[in-house]
Amino acid sequence: MKRRDFIKNIAAGTAVVSTAAVSSLTRSHEYSSPVRKKNEFDVIVIGGGFAGVTASRDLSQSGANTLLLEARPRLGGRTFTTKFAGHDMDVGGTWFGWGQPSIWSEKMKYDLAITESAAIKATSFVWYENGKRKEGAAEDYWPTVYEAYDAYYEPAYKYFTRPHDPLYHNSEEFIKLDNMSAKEAIEGLKISDIQKDFVRSFAAINGHADSDKSSYLDQLRWLALSGFNKDFMWVNIGQYKLKNGTSELIEHMMADSNAEVKLGTAATRIVQTSSGVSVFTNRNEELKAKYVVMAAPLNVLKNIEFSPSISPVKQKAFKQGHTGSGVKIYIKIKGKHPIVYANGTEDMALNYLWTEYDDDDQILVGFGKDPEKIDVYDDEMVQKAVREYLPDAEVLESFSYDWNIDPYSKGTWCMYPPGMLTTAFEEMNRPEGLVHFAGADFANGWRGFIDGAIESGARNAQIVIEKLKNI
């Protein structure tokens, strides 16, 4: 009998096994679940993105009867892989690097192949100075930009010496920087106006919203998490991706999981009583568990009812949400072109545009901070946005997904608005009775990334595994 089926049967009480066999299977966890009733679980994990998939895999591997409840008809959440222009393309979360410990160890474990964005070998750089388009080589672009980054990231060296412990240096000054928007901070930097334009556009894309929407302090983490090395930061956030897409990793993780999966079913209400937690769904079901791991995105949590109600700090943070609300678009342009890396000002439709695949017809990826500035489904607007950088380009086709109107994400990646890190982060991570909160938007380290989702999912699974042992 395969290990998976064996554990399933143990969980169902149908496997005849010796105590020794059980303990070797459950090893250090020393927890095996009693026979269970229909719709009753040890743990219900709500949300099948990377956080929920990780949590349900780890929980079910420990022997806990686990249900993974997912609103959409697929797993992966804010990641999914599709074909575009002959390549496996990730529409949501894509890039990761070896400075991201949680995802990198999964990549190593399942021995998954990676590939690189073509723009790593860009020969043509395009940018804007005082409203005028400029073109040049790497050495004409990067030194000015990197000098500006140095000024921008200065406080990171002081405040994020332990970047996976984000509140380690909590102090008055730290709180002040958290309450300051990235835009405000950039105004005060001693750099040229052109450099300010570069950093504003960078901050806008990192927060995937206007630069005045996100906390300056929260923006500073990425450099610290990359060992305070700007090149390594790009390695982590924009160079490597899974060759066959993120869906391949989800598939491997699920193949290792014993969790039951229920797709197309959204949790609408969580009710805790002295005997456990009931999860009510949009299909009028009541599912019961000893614990819940809530792994739905921060921006949708305000739509889920909690009884008894959650703390006022959580309620406020869930209502406020994260800032990520921009666009990402893949664009195929006609013919061969130099490999390009283009970076405009914050107010442009696309703030960044670079070559993803150097094919006979080139494939670009573009990022914009504001869906109001570009309708990604309007070919003319896309053409216009591309020509701001590449005046001769002819757009053949493009592909994008609007995560902002999807009711199960209501946004893109997570950056916190001013004040959230120092006033709400700790509380957001505190369980409400039997309900634990997990996800990229709650992570300690690479918050807002796939890495953070895995980190947070794994940590919360482990906490619940320990709690189950004491029941």
Ligand SMILES: Cc1cc2nc3c(=O)[nH]c(=O)nc-3n(C[C@H](O)[C@H](O)[C@H](O)COP(=O)(O)OP(=O)(O)OC[C@H]3O[C@@H](n4cnc5c(N)ncnc54)[C@H](O)[C@@H]3O)c2cc1C
């Ligand atoms: C356009 C875009 C580009 C990105 N680029 C990168 C990148 O290059 N690198 C990187 O590391 N990260 C990137 N990210 C961020 C990364 O994808 C996310 O941070 C990460 O995937 C989130 O994982 P998660 O499991 O926390 O949440 P999610 O992936 O959002 O998963 C949550 C799940 O909960 C489900 N759900 C919601 N409500 C309910 C409900 N009521 N009941 C049941 N289920 C529910 C959702 O359907 C979803 O499947 C990007 C994201 C986007 C959108």
